[in-house]
Amino acid sequence: MKFSKVTTLFFTLFMLMATSLVSAKVVLPSIFSDNMVLQRNSEVALWGWGDVSEEITIVTSWDGKAYKVTATTDAKWNVVIATPEAGGPYTISFKGRGATQILENILIGEVWLCSGQSNMEWSANSGIVHEDEVDKADFPNIRLFTADRRTAEYPQDNLSGYWSVCTPETMKSFSAIGYFFAKKLHDEFDVPIGVINASWGASSAEVWTPKYVFDKNEDLKEASKKIGKNRWVSNKSSELYNAMISPISSFKIAGALWYQGESNTANAETYTKLFSSMITAWRAEWAYDFPFYFVQIAPYTYESPEQGVKVRDAQRRTLKLANTAMVVVSDLCTVDDIHPRNKLDVGYRLANVALKEHYKTLEVEVHSPLYKKLIIDGKKAIIVFDHAKGLYAKGKHVTHFEIAGVDDEFFPAKAVIKGDRVLVSSKKVKQPTRVRFAWNNTALPNLFNEAHLPASSFISE
Numbered sequence: 001m002k003f004s005k006v007t008t009l010f011f012t013l014f015m016l017m018a019t020s021l022v023s024a025k026v027v028l029p030s031i032f033s034d035n036m037v038l039q040r041n042s043e044v045a046l047w048g049w050g051d052v053s054e055e056i057t058i059v060t061s062w063d064g065k066a067y068k069v070t071a072t073t074d075a076k077w078n079v080v081i082a083t084p085e086a087g088g089p090y091t092i093s094f095k096g097r098g099a100t101q102i103l104e105n106i107l108i109g110e111v112w113l114c115s116g117q118s119n120m121e122w123s124a125n126s127g128i129v130h131e132d133e134v135d136k137a138d139f140p141n142i143r144l145f146t147a148d149r150r151t152a153e154y155p156q157d158n159l160s161g162y163w164s165v166c167t168p169e170t171m172k173s174f175s176a177i178g179y180f181f182a183k184k185l186h187d188e189f190d191v192p193i194g195v196i197n198a199s200w201g202a203s204s205a206e207v208w209t210p211k212y213v214f215d216k217n218e219d220l221k222e223a224s225k226k227i228g229k230n231r232w233v234s235n236k237s238s239e240l241y242n243a244m245i246s247p248i249s250s251f252k253i254a255g256a257l258w259y260q261g262e263s264n265t266a267n268a269e270t271y272t273k274l275f276s277s278m279i280t281a282w283r284a285e286w287a288y289d290f291p292f293y294f295v296q297i298a299p300y301t302y303e304s305p306e307q308g309v310k311v312r313d314a315q316r317r318t319l320k321l322a323n324t325a326m327v328v329v330s331d332l333c334t335v336d337d338i339h340p341r342n343k344l345d346v347g348y349r350l351a352n353v354a355l356k357e358h359y360k361t362l363e364v365e366v367h368s369p370l371y372k373k374l375i376i377d378g379k380k381a382i383i384v385f386d387h388a389k390g391l392y393a394k395g396k397h398v399t400h401f402e403i404a405g406v407d408d409e410f411f412p413a414k415a416v417i418k419g420d421r422v423l424v425s426s427k428k429v430k431q432p433t434r435v436r437f438a439w440n441n442t443a444l445p446n447l448f449n450e451a452h453l454p455a456s457s458f459i460s461e
Contacts, residue, residue: 025101026050026094031248032103035163037143037194039252040086040108047078047250050096061091062108076157078250083108086191105165107141109192110185111253112354114178115208115245116260118201119295119339124172130344133180137171141191142182144174147198151234152243155210159247163194175199177295180347181257181354188355196253198244202232204263205271207240209278210285214238220277223270227263246285255291255358256282257350261311262297262338268310272317279321291358293325293350294318296456298333298340299442308441312457316370325353328368331454335442349453365389365451371458374435381424381432383460388420390450398422400438400445405429410436422447435460 027049038044050056050071058067062084069079088107093100114120124134148160164170171179175197182193200207206214206224214221214237227235234240264271283289296315302308319326327349333340340346349366356362367387375382381403385391393399398415403426411428413435424435438445438457447455 025099026056026096028094028101028103029158029247030161031145031159031196031251033163034104035106035143035165036103036145037107037109037111037163037192038083039111039254040083040191042083042252043080044083044252045078045080045250046092047076048094049075050077051075054096057093057095059093059095061093062087086110086189088192107143107192107194109141109194110189111194111196111251112178112181112185113248113253113256114175114181114195114197114199114258115256116199116258116295117203117263118199119262119297120175120177120257120259121197121199121201122339122343123174123176126339127341128176128344129342133344134168134172137166137168137179137183139166139183139186141193142166142179142186143192143194144170144179144182145194145196146174147196147244147248149200149233150243151207151236151239153239155242155246157247159198159244176343177259177347177350178257180344181351184348184351185354188351188361189359196248196251198240198248199259200233200240200244202230202263203240203260204235205260205274205278206237207234208245208260209238209274210241210246210281211238213274213277213281217273217277220270220274223267223274226267228266230263245282249282249285253286253290255293255354258292258294259346260294260297261315262300262308265302265304265307265311268307268314271311271314275314275318276321279318279324289323291323291325291354292321293327293353293357295327295329295346295350298329298338299335299438299444300333300338301335302441305441306439309439309443309457313459316456316458319370323357325357325367326456327353328454328456330438330444330457331448333444335444365449365453367451368453369447369449369455371437371456371460374460376432379425379430379432381435381460383422383424383435383437385420385422385455387453388449391417391420391422392448392450393417394446394448398447400443400447402436402439403429403432404434404436405431406433408434410434410439417447
């Protein structure tokens, strides 16, 4: 469903009038409801609507503190409250001129946003490997919020959705990756975890990116025209950002998770710039550089022979942006299914990254081997990796390395592991200049580190 700015303004005013006539309650956006989780130990924004110049009193039960705020000339109000250490359940009351509205069963803990396309949206209802986990999903301290699918031409003030307590019934229709991420954090901390799922199958990164990004970059604007129409979702830039992300950009989160890229194979060459710009724009809207962890798309039989791997490499290059991390899943997939069904290990790998990088509670390796640099040594090329302790090949020989000389023609190469390095050579290349690894859409390489995490594909820079 698409909303224009005028339609949304009319709807908001109508709701305000209807509410005033019926109960005169303060109007809250959908992200604030019973069963929600607020970020612990934080300054958290609350906002909503009332009558113009109406004084609103908000009382938080964890400390009994009262906050007073007055609705402005556009009927909006906004207040910042202080949250305590993890705990609950609590209540928050909102009192205007009329009846008091009370939100109940509120928890204080860790809140993460999940977004992207179908692999993030994918639920147990759609089929997952670990179906036995559904019946175990009875966790009162895990709370789930799914943003309803909406599009909008302009940024909106509200979205549709509600918070629910995690049960087998609610879990099976929620993002499987989001759930398994939350479960891993919950097991580690034993604190409430809230997960917001705002994703939509078949969506490109363009539709999740604010309009001003394209207004400032002509290359990205032109590249966005390559995204074709499909029957599942709008291909118009910014429309999902406007409807499903912008309305919650003041809601305090610990960080964001992202699984998307399959729908950007048509313009893979500009994906690094687009993706980096999207992350930067989201952080600007939230006004802090929260951690952003994403999943590299899996090998798959795309129509064009290199478009999938080009997106994977574009994702790898996005790691130059601070406070980002990437999970590689080439060992969890089959090349004939664009939707890998093992969502548990994907969610757990993302959680392990968060535990190590954001929460600083893990000391073990959680990252896949990543290309660091190329060293030319005579007829050999030496590839140096980060996160390469205990490099090994699953099989007799390391596979999927190629080497090129001055003519830039690549040939299959012999690869030998030496510590955190791989020595690459070919009798057909006398003066090596470049190396690439797992450089095709369906490559399932066999190079792993001691944490049994697969190396990312790359082409040397």
